[in-house]
Amino acid sequence: MTSPASFPDHVTIALWSTNLGKPISDMADWASHVDGKMAEAAQQGAKVFVMPEYASEHWMAFKPDGLKPNQEMAWMADQAPVARDHAAKLAKKHDMFLVAGSTPWHIDASNPEKGQTNSALIFTPEGDAINQDKLSLTPGEQEPDDWFLTPGKHFNVIEWRGLKIAVLICLDIEMPALSCLIAPLDIDLLLVPSMTATPSGYHRVFSCAKARAVELMTIVAACGTTGTAINTTQNPTNYSGCSVFTPCEPALGHTGIFAQTEPAFDDGGDGEMLIAKDVPVGIVRNLRGGDAEVWPGGWTANHVTVRKPD
Numbered sequence: 001m002t003s004p005a006s007f008p009d010h011v012t013i014a015l016w017s018t019n020l021g022k023p024i025s026d027m028a029d030w031a032s033h034v035d036g037k038m039a040e041a042a043q044q045g046a047k048v049f050v051m052p053e054y055a056s057e058h059w060m061a062f063k064p065d066g067l068k069p070n071q072e073m074a075w076m077a078d079q080a081p082v083a084r085d086h087a088a089k090l091a092k093k094h095d096m097f098l099v100a101g102s103t104p105w106h107i108d109a110s111n112p113e114k115g116q117t118n119s120a121l122i123f124t125p126e127g128d129a130i131n132q133d134k135l136s137l138t139p140g141e142q143e144p145d146d147w148f149l150t151p152g153k154h155f156n157v158i159e160w161r162g163l164k165i166a167v168l169i170c171l172d173i174e175m176p177a178l179s180c181l182i183a184p185l186d187i188d189l190l191l192v193p194s195m196t197a198t199p200s201g202y203h204r205v206f207s208c209a210k211a212r213a214v215e216l217m218t219i220v221a222a223c224g225t226t227g228t229a230i231n232t233t234q235n236p237t238n239y240s241g242c243s244v245f246t247p248c249e250p251a252l253g254h255t256g257i258f259a260q261t262e263p264a265f266d267d268g269g270d271g272e273m274l275i276a277k278d279v280p281v282g283i284v285r286n287l288r289g290g291d292a293e294v295w296p297g298g299w300t301a302n303h304v305t306v307r308k309p310d
Helices: 027-043 055-062 069-094 170-174 176-185 199-216 281-291
Strands: 011-016 048-051 097-106 116-123 129-133 158-160 163-167 189-194 219-224 242-245 257-260 273-279
Touching: 011 027, 011 219, 011 242, 027 048, 027 055, 027 069, 027 273, 048 189, 048 219, 055 069, 055 097, 069 097, 069 116, 097 189, 163 176, 170 189, 170 199, 170 219, 176 199, 189 199, 199 219, 199 242, 219 273, 242 273, 257 273
Parallel strands: 011 048, 048 097, 163 189, 189 219
Antiparallel strands: 011 273, 097 116, 116 129, 158 163, 219 242, 242 257
């Protein structure tokens, strides 16, 4: 079924809280697994499909023997171009906007020693491929003896079939400074792949995602990894779920929660998939255009001065 040229009013979103413990044998097997989940989502009308941060850790199931923890980022980055080719084909096959999770990505493919970013791999069915690097790294992502990464410097706004879409990875959604930067950009859909080890991490990310929906007068959709990757050395637990948040407006049911799953460590299967049907992008766009109860727009505090005690 061919999708409309644009989504003026509604779009259906699939969020997959991928269970990294599902056995896979190689990259082709990983792609087949993703293909199957996208097919399920397509049958229910989904046109946007989102996988979580470090979906690439699933590949640790077939990492080479003897790979040291401080070599894992570079190894996953070596695999990433092959995964990118598979994902690009799947976006076209299923006619979906695909965020294939995030993966380490070489800053310079010809010189891996320059390091890696944590990069979300984004695809349109028309053939566009965009990398969105994580902008604010966790302490663990900056640890030289383990997963030592470089923060990104650019924020991408993607226009696709009448939607303005952007991606922020995990900790990035917790940064108010980024929210202030994004507020004037008129984003329709902000997608948040994440990885959190504990309930506290999950609630930090998802609570901030809900706050960003209010601040930006937009729709924010978040999903995270679950389970434990085979052969992992870094993440013995993953706890998360899937949610779609809207602004807290009467026209949207007041609560700011459009759809969600219960978070979990491991569902014993593929990881739960949320199909958020007919997300009201048109209503939210109108609210952002002036119909909201109290939203002041891309507000800054430029007129405010700080008075410190003497």
